[in-house]
Amino acid sequence: MIAVSYHDRVDVLQEAKPVSAGPFGNAGWFELLAESPDSRAIFAVARDDRDNGAMAALALRQSANRLDALANWYAFTWRPLITEGADELALLTALARDLKSRARRVVLAPLPDEDGSASLLEEAFRTAGWAAFRSTCDSNHMLPVRGRSYASYLATRPGPLRTTLARKAKRFEIDIITDFQEEVWSSYEDIYKMSWKPAEGDPDLLRRFAEREGAAGHLRLGIARHEGHAVAAQFWTAESGTAYIHKLAHLPEAQPLSAGTVLTAALMEHVIDRDRVQTVDFGTGNDAYKADWMEQVRPRFLLDCHDPARLASWPHIARGMLRRLATGKSAG
Numbered sequence: 001m002i003a004v005s006y007h008d009r010v011d012v013l014q015e016a017k018p019v020s021a022g023p024f025g026n027a028g029w030f031e032l033l034a035e036s037p038d039s040r041a042i043f044a045v046a047r048d049d050r051d052n053g054a055m056a057a058l059a060l061r062q063s064a065n066r067l068d069a070l071a072n073w074y075a076f077t078w079r080p081l082i083t084e085g086a087d088e089l090a091l092l093t094a095l096a097r098d099l100k101s102r103a104r105r106v107v108l109a110p111l112p113d114e115d116g117s118a119s120l121l122e123e124a125f126r127t128a129g130w131a132a133f134r135s136t137c138d139s140n141h142m143l144p145v146r147g148r149s150y151a152s153y154l155a156t157r158p159g160p161l162r163t164t165l166a167r168k169a170k171r172f173e174i175d176i177i178t179d180f181q182e183e184v185w186s187s188y189e190d191i192y193k194m195s196w197k198p199a200e201g202d203p204d205l206l207r208r209f210a211e212r213e214g215a216a217g218h219l220r221l222g223i224a225r226h227e228g229h230a231v232a233a234q235f236w237t238a239e240s241g242t243a244y245i246h247k248l249a250h251l252p253e254a255q256p257l258s259a260g261t262v263l264t265a266a267l268m269e270h271v272i273d274r275d276r277v278q279t280v281d282f283g284t285g286n287d288a289y290k291a292d293w294m295e296q297v298r299p300r301f302l303l304d305c306h307d308p309a310r311l312a313s314w315p316h317i318a319r320g321m322l323r324r325l326a327t328g329k330s331a332g
Contacts, residue, residue, distance in 0.1 A: 001050065002091060004098040007043045009032050013057055013081060021115070022281075023213065023237055023244060024075045030059040032208055033070050036323065041070050044099060046091040056070075056091035057081040058099075060106075065312070067103040073201050074209070076140065077112045077300065078284045080121065088120055089127075096128035096305075104310040106130070109137050109302035110284060118301040130305040131313070133320040137302035141294035143280040150269040161292050163266050168258045174266040177221040180214030187223055188233040188249070193268075195249040206247070213237045220270060224250075224263040232259035236267055241278040243271035264293065 005012075013027035023029060034041035044058045058071040058080055069078040082088050099106055106125070111118040118134060125132040145153065154162065177184050185207065192200060200206065213219045220236040220243070232250035236243055245267075250260040272275045282290050284300060304320065306313040 002046050002048045002094040003230045004044065004046050004094055006102070007045065008034075008041065010041075010043060010059075012043055012045055013059075021079050021081075022077070022239065022242060023209075023218070024077055025079045025081065026070075027081075028212055029075075029209070029308065030070055032205055032212070033059075033072060036202075036205070039070070041069070042102075044095050044102075046095045046098075048087065048091060053083075054086035054091065055083045056086060056088065056095060057083075057097055058108075059092075062102070065103055066105045066107065067099060068106075070207075071126050074206065074246065075110070076281060077110055077117075078108060079112065079117045080116075085277075089124055092121060092124035093127045096125045096130060100129070100307050100309070102312050104307045105316070106305040107302065108305075111303060112140070112298065113301060114298055115329035118303060121303055125303070125305045129308070131308050131317045131320065132303060132305045133324065134301050134303050135323075136299045138284040138300040139286050140284055140288040140298045140300055141282040141286075142296050142298060143282075144296060145272055145278050145280065148272070150272040153268070153272060154265070158292055162260065164258050164261055164309065169262050169265065171226060171257060172259065172262050173225040173228075174263065175223045175225070176267065176270050177223070178214070178219055180211045180219060180221075184221060184223060185210060187203045187230045188221060188235060191230060191233040191251060192247070192249040194251055196252060210235065215257050218276075220267060222267045222270075224254075224259050224266075226254065226259065227255060229320070231257070232263045234263050234267055236271070238271050238275045238277055243267075243275065243277045243280045244280045245280065268293065 010027050010031040035041055040062045042060050042062045046056050048054045060067045061070050071078045113119055122132050132244050218237040218239045220238055222234040223230050224232040231254035234249040236245050248260055282294050306316045
């Protein structure tokens with residue numbers, strides 16, 4: 001029998017040890033988000049005692065009549081957490097059915113589907129009686145390394161990029177730090193504050209995330225120095241065959257020197273030749289420069305679910321059906 005329970009602490013995920021899906025698909029990440037005083041975090045858990053305690057969990061944020069994925073602007077993806085070998089659809093369907101007692105609307109994003117997450121959740125919520133509407137909400141640029149060396153990969157990059165690196169790379173000293181160091185992180189923060197980037201959303205959370213990734217051996221923090229001064233910084237991580245590019249920044253005066261380009265190249269060489277990753281993930285957003293480094297674009301999805309048993313859901317369902325018809329999608 002599948003039992004559903006709700007928790008306000010992340011400990012329940014750590015006890016069950018769900019399969020990790022990168023830096024944003026584990027209990028440690030959700031613990032960071034839940035530490036915020038206004039997180040309103042709730043962890044919905046389905047367990048099947050007939051299947052050695054197999055478990056699926058959804059990390060959510062509760063509001064009045066709505067549940068959202070527990071995520072923020074740093075997260076590339078949001079996924080359900082499911083123990084290895086579990087009956088995913090049965091567990092998620094049981095969760096989706098029980099969530100009707102907590103909210104009339106559930107919104108989950110950003111969902112990947114290269115691993116089937118978006119499709120699985122859509123099927124589970126529809127099977128549980130929700131009116132579920134899936135739409136594309138963002139794009140993810142990524143590089144499948146396919147066993148290439150950095151030199152082989154670089155040979156396929158656009159000519160202007162390779163020319164820039166040949167002309168300017170020797171002007172910089174590059175350090176790539178794999179354990180968290182206070183002084184180096186302070187340099188990153190200083191560069192970010194003085195860069196063209198908008199104000200950091202939650203610098204304390206990002207710092208705690210970097211500390212956690214450093215302790216796990218995943219941190220790849222790059223600093224580029226010109227004439228002894230730090231002018232560019234990038235925060236990457238690498239784990240389970242994938243490198244994740246989280247944050248890039250450089251000083252405005254370093255723009256003519258192509259400091260950011262040189263530092264990205266150094267980190268690419270590190271993760272390809274030293275870490276031997278199979279994939280480099282450049283996060284979400286369609287910034288034009290990403291196409292110089294990446295080779296594929298994957299969609300990220302939003303799943304908007306409404307309980308048709310609630311009168312207040314009907315206008316939302318009607319609008320969702322009209323959008324579906326307008327885009328030529330079947331009712332499913």
